[in-house]
Every structure is written in structure tokens, then in C-alpha cells.
Amino acid sequence: MSGTEVATMSAPTAAGRFGQFGGRYVPESLVPACAALEAAFREAWADPAFHERLARLRADYAGRPTALTPAETLSAQLGVTLLLKREDLAHTGSHKINNVLGQALLAQRMGKTRLIAETGAGQHGVATATAAALFGMRATVYMGERDIARQRLNVFRMELLGAEVVPVTSGSRTLKDATNEAMRAWVAAVDEAHFCLGSVAGPHPYPWLVRELQRVIGEEARAQTPVIPDVVVACVGGGSNAAGTFAGFVDTPARLIGVEAAGGAAMTNGTPGVVHGYRSLVLQDTHGQVREAESIAAGLDYPGVGPEHAHLGTSGRAEYRTVTDAEVLDALRRLARSEGIICALESAHAVAWVLRAAGTPDLPTGSTVLLTLSGRGDKDMATLAGEVQ
Amino acid sequence: MKRLNPYLTGGITPDWIDYLLAFQAAGADAVEIGLPFSDPMLDGATIQQASDQALRRGATVASILTDLTEARERIHLPLIAMTYANLVFRGDPFTTSPATGGGPEAFCRRLADAGLSGLIVPDVPIDEVDRLEAAATAAGIDLVLLAAPVTPPDRLAEIGRRSRGFIYAVSVMDTTGERDALATTAAPLAARIKAVTDLPVLLGFGISTPDQAATAARAGDGVVIGAALMRRVLDGASPDDLRGEVAAFRAALDQVDQEVPAAHAHAQISGDRR
Ligand SMILES: Cc1ncc(COP(=O)(O)O)c(C=O)c1O
Numbered sequence: 001m002s003g004t005e006v007a008t009m010s011a012p013t014a015a016g017r018f019g020q021f022g023g024r025y026v027p028e029s030l031v032p033a034c035a036a037l038e039a040a041f042r043e044a045w046a047d048p049a050f051h052e053r054l055a056r057l058r059a060d061y062a063g064r065p066t067a068l069t070p071a072e073t074l075s076a077q078l079g080v081t082l083l084l085k086r087e088d089l090a091h092t093g094s095h096k097i098n099n100v101l102g103q104a105l106l107a108q109r110m111g112k113t114r115l116i117a118e119t120g121a122g123q124h125g126v127a128t129a130t131a132a133a134l135f136g137m138r139a140t141v142y143m144g145e146r147d148i149a150r151q152r153l154n155v156f157r158m159e160l161l162g163a164e165v166v167p168v169t170s171g172s173r174t175l176k177d178a179t180n181e182a183m184r185a186w187v188a189a190v191d192e193a194h195f196c197l198g199s200v201a202g203p204h205p206y207p208w209l210v211r212e213l214q215r216v217i218g219e220e221a222r223a224q225t226p227v228i229p230d231v232v233v234a235c236v237g238g239g240s241n242a243a244g245t246f247a248g249f250v251d252t253p254a255r256l257i258g259v260e261a262a263g264g265a266a267m268t269n270g271t272p273g274v275v276h277g278y279r280s281l282v283l284q285d286t287h288g289q290v291r292e293a294e295s296i297a298a299g300l301d302y303p304g305v306g307p308e309h310a311h312l313g314t315s316g317r318a319e320y321r322t323v324t325d326a327e328v329l330d331a332l333r334r335l336a337r338s339e340g341i342i343c344a345l346e347s348a349h350a351v352a353w354v355l356r357a358a359g360t361p362d363l364p365t366g367s368t369v370l371l372t373l374s375g376r377g378d379k380d381m382a383t384l385a386g387e388v389q
Numbered sequence: 390m391k392r393l394n395p396y397l398t399g400g401i402t403p404d405w406i407d408y409l410l411a412f413q414a415a416g417a418d419a420v421e422i423g424l425p426f427s428d429p430m431l432d433g434a435t436i437q438q439a440s441d442q443a444l445r446r447g448a449t450v451a452s453i454l455t456d457l458t459e460a461r462e463r464i465h466l467p468l469i470a471m472t473y474a475n476l477v478f479r480g481d482p483f484t485t486s487p488a489t490g491g492g493p494e495a496f497c498r499r500l501a502d503a504g505l506s507g508l509i510v511p512d513v514p515i516d517e518v519d520r521l522e523a524a525a526t527a528a529g530i531d532l533v534l535l536a537a538p539v540t541p542p543d544r545l546a547e548i549g550r551r552s553r554g555f556i557y558a559v560s561v562m563d564t565t566g567e568r569d570a571l572a573t574t575a576a577p578l579a580a581r582i583k584a585v586t587d588l589p590v591l592l593g594f595g596i597s598t599p600d601q602a603a604t605a606a607r608a609g610d611g612v613v614i615g616a617a618l619m620r621r622v623l624d625g626a627s628p629d630d631l632r633g634e635v636a637a638f639r640a641a642l643d644q645v646d647q648e649v650p651a652a653h654a655h656a657q658i659s660g661d662r663r
Contacts, residue, residue, distance in 0.1 A: 027535070029431075032540070033539075177428075289444060
């Protein structure tokens with residue numbers, strides 16, 4: 001069954017699988033909601049009017065297309081051509097808005113009046129609160145207490161936008177537990193609420209739906225690059241900005257590289273498991289209990305990874321690397337000083353890999369690298385003030 | 390006979406087997422043993438806290454099954470494991486890591502070896518159940534399937550066909566946890582299930598008092614009581630205390646058994662006036 005191969009980065013199987021990963025491991029209470037969402041998505045995606053509305057929102061509201069910026073100083077220093085896809089320039093400051101605008105349109109089409117979301121770094125929460133304000137919906141955002149403490153700016157933004165931010169005190173008090181809590185809240189509100197999931201994770205159709213909504217990153221970049229890059233690189237938490245970027249280049253010879261936080265590296269250190277409604281690679285102990293991830297970047301502090309990445313990784317089409325918190329801080333500072341761009345701690349993971357690999361066989365001198373800067377660093381100023389002198 | 394299935398988080402306290410024996414002494418028909426998971430998607434605060442407490446104590450599937458094996462001669466009730474997909478599918482041999490576990494086949498065999506006879510996995514709906522179903526059947530374990538208020542008729546019929554032992558009616562669109570009143574969705578769901586299967590229908594989720602249990606049991610064939618009991622255990626109640634709690638639920642269900650079915654009662658009143 002797992003042998004029925006799906007075309008890479010096209011639709012998953014009818015059961016929502018990418019190879020052996022994916023699926024819909026949810027309580028019976030949520031099965032009809034997932035099925036209804038899938039049906040609504042299929043219908044909307046085939047409707048030119050939906051695409052037209054989405055395109056208009058992307059252009060007039062979110063500020064797309066985002067720029068493709070050659071990082072000239074760094075390129076000269078590293079001996080590679082480094083091109084930055086600037087999701088930090090999108091409205092609300094990260095790629096998360098691409099996904100949320102699409103899901104909010106879908107939710108509206110389905111007659112939902114409320115959005116429920118989970119958030120780690122707060123960027124997805126801010127995007128959800130933004131779309132809710134724009135569409136006149138109510139938003140409830142679940143966020144781990146630890147993340148609330150380190151991303152106060154985003155909590156304030158969400159509240160200013162009219163969203164309710166619910167602190168999650170269970171488990172690791174980060175994205176993992178916020179996701180559990182949001183899914184539980186959805187069970188109780190499934191009639192009126194759409195669960196606006198923030199990454200290419202969760203039960204079918206979310207990994208597919210979110211990748212299709214993030215595909216715009218890769219497609220724009222492809223149209224903006226004069227040549228097909230040798231390497232395409234993006235950071236991986238749940239993996240949505242990477243999936244959207246990869247989708248634009250998967251049919252080219254470009255190497256696809258996802259960069260994980262050393263303390264939250266499900267692709268690198270995970271084993272097959274089922275959490276949050278999907279089967280993928282998961283950080284877990286030998287008894288099957290999910291391990292708490294640990295990263296300086298709240299958005300990468302997650303023990304799972306989207307099922308399509310697990311498939312891309314095990315099939316060899318994409319490669320996954322890890323970088324340490326120290327490398328990330330160094331990369332963030334170096335990008336700031338050489339290019340005048342303060343990126344998000346999450347995005348700095350991708351930069352850190354380029355800094356480490358440039359000039360090695362992993363990224364030979366003369367290569368062209370397309371790197372997705374998934375977001376801007378404003379939210380991280382408090383963390384950085386404590387870490388960078 | 391209306392059935393009473395209390396729920397107990399495996400390993401919640403060092404003397405957790407004593408709670409199980411107390412449930413038995415109080416007249417439970419079967420006990421659901423929760424195998425704690427770090428990320429219980431369908432549990433509310435109480436059972437989540439119970440699971441966390443057990444995990445912090447170092448409880449594992451292996452340690453819980455060992456405890457049950459050791460207490461086997463004293464346990465005369467069917468035991469039903471309740472846990473989440475990750476623990477069941479762990480170490481699936483067809484994936485890249487055959488290191489631990491051995492997938493649902495090995496998991497079900499371990500349950501059977503420890504004397505359990507049933508299994509409930511709330512995050513494995515019928516769409517994902519084929520392999521687990523086969524593994525359970527092969528091991529002689531009844532895989533109990535769940536139905537929810539939103540389950541459409543065609544799915545309900547399939548759940549009715551494929552469930553073993555009984556059908557677990559999730560009486561409310563919510564997670565586990567105590568509630569002030571039995572959900573209005575409970576009785577209609579039980580009726581819809583009874584229309585598609587001859588299996589017993591047990592209602593669970595949010596049934597917190599003997600009164601609520603009696604009302605639920607009138608609609609179905611019995612009840613599962615979870616959070617209301619685990620909250621007492623978390624608050625420090627002793628096995629003896631819990632024996633009293635479960636006995637009160639037993640008495641309420643026995644009372645329902647005494648009630649003359651309404652149609653029958655009517656016939657008696659009009660036809661047989663002694
Ligand atoms: C700026 C930024 N980049 C990346 C991520 C990680 O998410 P994903 O891997 O889904 O793109 C986050 C998540 O919060 C984020 O805020």
C-alpha cells in the first residue's frame with residue numbers, strides 16, 4: 001500500500017499519505033470536520049473565483065510578491081551566490097500570513113465564525129489574529145506559557161488585534177502542548193470554529209492544504225531567480241516555509257536542504273510515530289513518550305515534523321541538517337551586520353547552515369543558494385538582548 | 390444488567406493496583422486501564438494530569454503490564470487498555486526504525502499476555518484501523534471502537550459492524566472531564582448506535598455523578614466513568630474511598646435495572662391490577 005508512490009509534492013493519497021507518512025489519526029469527533037475541510041478545500045481550489053480572491057489578498061493586503069534580495073556582502077565573503085527570499089517583508093512579518101489568508105477564506109466559505117490556532121513563536125498566532133480581524137471572525141490562540149514569556153511582543157500584537165490568547169501550562173509549555181490544547185478546543189467548538197493549523201502538520205488535509213498555500217513562496221522565487229539555484233535552503237519547524245519553498249523547485253535538479261534546530265530535530269533524530277493527528281518522524285523516548293524539544297527559536301521548538309518532509313527525507317529528495325543555538329545567534333548577527341536584515345531566530349537556522357557549509361563539499365564555492373528568510377526578528381529582540389552583546 | 394466500566398490510569402500511584410481491586414470489590418463489570426501518553430489528544434485536564442503523574446512516577450506500558458501480571462490471581466474482571474496511537478504503533482517494523490516495540494501486532498500480544506482482553510485507541514478512527522484490527526483479532530483482543538455525536542449514519546453502521554465487545558459512545562463533543570449535567574447529545578447517540586448494532590452500547594465522557602450515570606444507562610447499556618474518579622485519586626482519596634465512589638455508581642445502575650421498562654409498566658397497570 002505504501003508502495004503506491006505519489007508524485008513528489010503533488011497531492012497525497014486519498015488517505016492523506018506521503019509514502020508511509022501522514023494520515024488522519026484523530027478522534028471520531030473530529031473526523032467529519034477533517035473530511036468537510038478536505039471537501040471544501042478541493043472545491044475551492046478548483047474554483048477560479050477562490051484563486052482570484054486569494055491572489056488579490058496576497059497582492060493588496062499581504063504585500064506579495066515578496067522581494068528576492070541578493071545578499072551581496074555575504075556572497076562575496078562566502079564565495080557563493082546567496083539569494084534571500086524575503087518572507088520577512090510579508091504583512092505581519094513572516095510566511096505564516098500566506099497560509100492563514102487561504103485558510104480564513106476557506107473558513108469563511110464554510111460558514112465558520114471563529115478561528116482556533118496554536119502558536120509557538122507567535123507569528124502564526126499574529127497572522128491568525130490578523131486574518132480574523134480582517135474577516136470579522138473571532139480568534140482564540142493557544143500558546144505555551146514559556147513561549148508567552150519569550151515572545152511578549154507577539155502576545156501584545158495578538159491582543160491588540162482582538163484575539164484571545166490562552167496560556168497553556170501543561171507539559172513543555174511550548175508549541176507541542178499548545179497544539180494539543182488547540183485540537184482539544186476544536187473538538188468542543190467544531191460547529192462554529194475552523195482550526196487554523198500553522199504548519200504542514202496535523203491530520204489530512206492540513207499538511208497538503210498548508211503546503212499548497214505556502215507554494216507561493218517557491219513559485220515566486222522560481223520566477224524571480226535568473227537561474228535554477230544549486231541549493232535551496234529553508235528552516236524547518238513543522239516545515240511549512242520549507243515545504244512551500246521546496247514545492248517551487250522539487251522538479252528541478254536543485255538540492256533541497258531543510259535546517260532544523262539541534263534541540264528540535266525530528267527529521268534528524270526522530271523515529272516514526274503518531275502525534276497531533278499524523279504519522280511522521282517524532283522525537284520520542286524508547287517508551288514512545290514524546291520528548292520535549294529545546295530550541296532558542298520558539299517556532300522550531302517542536303518534536304514533530306510535517307509528514308511530507310519525512311517522505312522527502314526518507315526518499316532522498318531532500319536533505320535535513322541541524323545547527324546549534326550558538327551558530328544561530330552568530331548567523332543572525334552576521335546577516336544583520338553584513339546585509340542590514342534582522343531575521344527571525346527561526347530563519348537564522350538556514351543562514352547558519354550556509355555559513356557553516358560554504359566552501360565545503362556540502363556547498364562548494366561558486367554555488368548559487370536560494371534561502372528563504374521565513375520571518376523578521378522583531379519578536380526576538382527580548383531574547384536577543386539577553387544573548388547578543 | 391447495566392454495565393459499569395470505571396477507568397483507572399495505570400501507575401497513577403505506587404498502590405494503583407489497590408484502586409483496581411477496590412473497583413472490582415465495588416461491583417465494576419470491567420476496568421479500563423489507561424496506559425499514559427504524553428500527548429493525550431482527547432483528554433481534558435484531569436486525565437491529562439493523571440497521565441502526567443503516572444509518567445513522572447516512571448510508569449511505562451511495560452511496568453503497568455508487569456504490575457497487572459503480578460496481580461493476576463486477584464483480578465477477576467475483564468481489563469481493557471485505553472491508550473493512544475503512538476504507543477500502539479511504536480516501533481512499527483515496516484518503518485525505518487524496528488528498534489523498539491514491534492508495531493500493533495507485538496503490542497496486542499503483550500496486552501493478551503498480561504491478561505487484558507480489550508483495547509480502546511481513540512485517535513485511530515476506522516479509516517486508519519485495518520492493521521490494528523487484524524493485530525487485535527490475531528491476539529484475541531477485542532478492539533472497541535468509538536462513535537461520536539457527529540458520526541454520520543454510514544460510518545456509524547461500519548463502526549457497529551467492526552467494533553468488538555461493545556461500542557464506546559462518546560456522549561459529548563468535548564474531551565474527557567467532569568460536567569454538571571449529562572450532555573444532551575448522549576441519549577440520541579446511544580439510540581442511533583443501538584439501531585445499527587446488537588453490541589452493548591456504553592456511554593462515556595463527562596459522566597460524573599451516579600444520577601448522570603443512571604440517566605445515561607437508561608439510554609444505553611452502561612457507562613464508563615473516568616475523570617470523576619481520577620480527580621478523587623489525584624486529590625489523595627484512598628482505594629477505600631474510591632470503593633465507596635464506585636459502589637455509589639453501581640447502586641445507581643442497579644436501580645435502573647430494577648425499573649420496569651415504561652411500555653411494560655403501562656401494560657401492567659392497565660391489565661393486571663392486583
Ligand atoms: C519566522 C518563522 N519561521 C519559521 C517557523 C517554523 O515554522 P515552519 O517550519 O512551519 O515554517 C516559524 C514558526 O513559528 C516562524 O515564526
